[in-house]
Amino acid sequence: MKKHLSLLCALTFSISAVGVAFAVDSPDEMLPNPAQEQRAETIGAQLRCLVCQNESIEDSSAPLARDLRRVVREQVETGKTDQQIMMWMTDRYGTFIRLSPPLSITTALLWIMPGLALLSGIGLAWWQFRHRNNATPSNDLTEDERARLAMLTRENQS
Template sequence: MLAVALLLAGPAARTVAWAVDSPAEMLPDPKQEARAEAIGRQLRCLVCQNESIEDSRAALARDLRHVVRAHVAAGETDRQIVGWMVSRYGDFIRLRPRLDWLTLPLYAMPGLAVLAGLAVALVALRRRRGEPPAPLSDTERARLERLR
């Protein structure tokens, strides 16, 4: 019956149903629940690795959602909760790694790839413009005459 009600309630209700396994697991305060979901969307599911813990259906993600909600209910700040998760699971748990000297290459790679592609294209274009076409060999001339 609950599944039918959620199905009829629309996409917003289905999103909440995916975030927690049952309405009883949601925080009673809607603001706290929204905060918990926002924090969960910043954290990577360690099983799926390409989804946040809020979007994942993995058991570990469910457990991490419970931990986040417990920390929110305890009155911790967003920074404290994310910091606790990072201290426990490492920076990999962040879906968006923070910018520091270790992650700088990660953020710089797209720009460097574009610059490298432009450099290769410019070099190829200059080579093409600077060289006259090679003269035809005797074999190529004979073949050209046969084709005419």
């Protein structure tokens, strides 16, 4: 089990690593400063491509995603903070552009779902266990079985 878990972790990490590595379409999109480029990629990975909707702008080849990548890089270069860049994006496209949306009434169900799923799983397992224990028949013989056993042993002896 432990081995499987670490294998799963390794797999997940390698997939996400590939996702970041192949982010931009062409090298000339990238910033010359590697630290700034890294920051831009991290920010871009949190922004939804509004054309493809299930990809980040770093993963997408849509023209709008390319434009937004350029905006992110320009703002990183001018020294804006991550928060300022996120704000610039949500001002224009709403919180929908954030791949991890902030906790609000509309997103509450989304955020509490993992906890809800875990709790209901534990509840179901507990319920199952309790009923299985109750249903186990006792090892003691009933009155009828005892009588039948006595009869059978008598038949055998005679």
